[in-house]
Amino acid sequence: MNSDETILVNKVAQSALITIKPEDFLPKETIKPFDIKQFLFRELLLKELDFRAAMKALDWK
Numbered sequence: 118m119n120s121d122e123t124i125l126v127n128k129v130a131q132s133a134l135i136t137i138k139p140e141d142f143l144p145k146e147t148i149k150p151f152d153i154k155q156f157l158f159r160e161l162l163l164k165e166l167d168f169r170a171a172m173k174a175l176d177w178k
Contacts, residue, residue, distance in 0.1 A: 153168075156168055156171045156172070
């Protein structure tokens, strides 16, 4: 081995880091689409007070 060569050390593999898979955290239920367009002012702008009131009045079942 030349003095110019260095040994590479994988510090990530040696660390205490754990690997997680994002797909393990996906909800088990079916995700249903929800279009907020009908709740927007002129179907374009979100007025927060009106939007919050509409969300409270909506039957989420």
